[in-house]
Amino acid sequence: MKNQYISRYFLLLTCCLIIIKSTVSAQNNILVFQSDFGLKDAAVSAMKGVAMGVSPDLKLYDVTHEIPAYNIWEASYRLVQTAPYWPAGTVFVSVVDPGVGTSRKSVVLLTKSGHYFVTPDNGTLTLVAEQLGIQEVREIDEVNNRRKNSNESYTFHGRDVYAFTGARLASKAMTFDKVGPKLPEKVVTIPYQKAAFGNGKVKGGIPILDIQYGNVWTNIDKEVFNKLGFKVGDDIKVSIQNNQKNVYEGVVKYVNTFGDVKEGEDVGYFNSLLFFSLGINMGSFSEKYKVYSGGEWSIELSK
Template identity: 75%
Template sequence: MKGVAMGVSTDLKIFDLTHEIPAFNIWEAAYRLSQTAQYYPAGTVFVSVCDPGVGTARHSVVLLTKSGHYFVTPDNGTLTLIAEQLGIQEIREIDEVKNRRRNSNESYTFHGRDVYAFTGARLASRTITFEEVGSKLPNEVVKIDYQKPIFENGSIKGGIPVLDIQYGNVWTNIDKKTAENLDLKAGDIVKVQIFNDTKKVYQGKLKLVHTFGEAEIGTDVCYFNSLLNFSLAVNQGNFSEKYKVYSGAHWSILLSR
C-alpha cells in the first residue's frame, strides 16, 4: 500500500497509525481512528482498511469531516465514531473506474492496495480533487451499535471499546465529565460491574488513583487514562487476563459509589 502511494507521489508524508487491529475487528478500527485523528491537522488523509467484506457490494467512500479531515475506507462501521466526533461535511463514493490502480480489475481481495491507498494518495497529493473522488452520497454512514456513557439512578453505564493491549488495561468510554456525576476523587472506592452482553463477568471495588505508583504492585486500581476516560488496571499486571475481561461493542461496565 505504501508503494502504491509513493508511486502516485514521492512527496507524500506517510505515517502508520497501527497494524495491530485484530482481524475483522471493525469496531476497534473505528475506535483507533477516533482516538488519533484529532491530533492531526486539517487536510490529513486517513486510509483505513479493516474490510472483511472486501470485494462485495459495500460502499467504498471518502468522508470529509467538518474538521477538514479525510477518511478513505469501506463504509462498514469504521466511520461510526469519527462521524460522531468530528461531524460529516460530505461523503463521496469512490469511482473505481477512475480511481483504481491500473491493471488491478481482476483483483477482488486487496482493495486496500488497489482502491483505498491509490485514491488516498491521489487525494493527498492533489492529483484529484475531493469532487473527483466520485459521486456524492447522503451524509449517513453505517453505524455499529454500542453502549454510550449514561448516568441514571445513581450509577454510570458505559462501554469497553478497547484494551490498552500491551498492559492489559481496560479502557472504557466513560469520560471524566460523565464520571463527575459520582463526585469521584483520588482515593475513593468505586464499585465496578462488567458485563459481556447480559452475563456478569466481573464485580469488585477498586481504589481510584491518579497514577499506578500510588498502589502496591499487583493491586487492582481504577484511573483516568490519557484520553481522560475511566479505566481499570493491575499495577504491573494485566487486568484483562486476570479477570477475562475483553473489549468490543458487546461489553459494558456499570459504576457506582
C-alpha cells in the same frame, strides 16, 4: 452609503469564510495508513508503493497495522484516538475489510474537522463520524479511481482502490469532488453503550484495551464520572457485562496513578485521554479477569 459599507462587509466576511473552509479541508500531502494486515508480509509495503507511484512527494505514516484480524470496531477506535492530533487536510486510509469484493460501499468521508478517511463503509467510520462530524461523504468511483490494470483483482482493495485514491487526494492530484458521487451525510455504524448517568449509576462502554499492559479503557469521561461524587481514594463498585452477561463484579480504588497502590492491586484511574480506566499495578486487568473490548462490552460504576 451605509448600506454600501454593510454590503461590502458581508462580502468580505463571506470571502473570509470560504478561504477558511478551503484551508481547513485542503489536502496537505500527508497520507496515514491503518490495517489489520500485520507486517509479516508485503501487503503494507505494496500499498505504500502504490501511493509513492502516484506522487513521490507524499509523506507516508502509519496508525497501526496490528488491528486484530477483521476487528472493524477496533479500527474505528484507533482512527478517532489518532486523527485529532493530525493537521486538517490529512488523508487516512483504513483497511479492515472482511467484506472485500462484496457490495459494501467504498467511501471517502470528509469530517467537519477537515480530515479525510478512505475506507470501506462497514462500521469503520462509526466514531470519527460521531466525534469529528460529517462534512460530506462520497462513494469511490472504482472504475476511474483504482490502480491501472487492477480490474480483475477482487481481494486487495487496500492496494488497488484505497491506497490509490488516498494518494491522489493527499497529493492534490484529485479534488474531493472527483472521488465519486456524493452520498447522504451518514455512514454505517456499530451500536455501543454510550456513557450516561442515571439511578445513582454511571454506565458506559469498553471501546478498547491498552493492549501492552492489559488496562481496560472505558468511554466514561470526567464530566459523567463526577456525577457520582467520587473523590481520589474512594472505593468504586464495578460491574462489567459482555452481551448483558456479567463477567466481572468487584471494587477498585480510585487513584491518580498505579504507584498509589501496592503491586498487584486493582485500580480505577483516568487514562491519558481522560477516560475512566481499570488496571492493576504491574499486572494485566484484562488477562486476570477475562475482560475485553468492543461494542458488546459495557460497564457500570456505583458507590
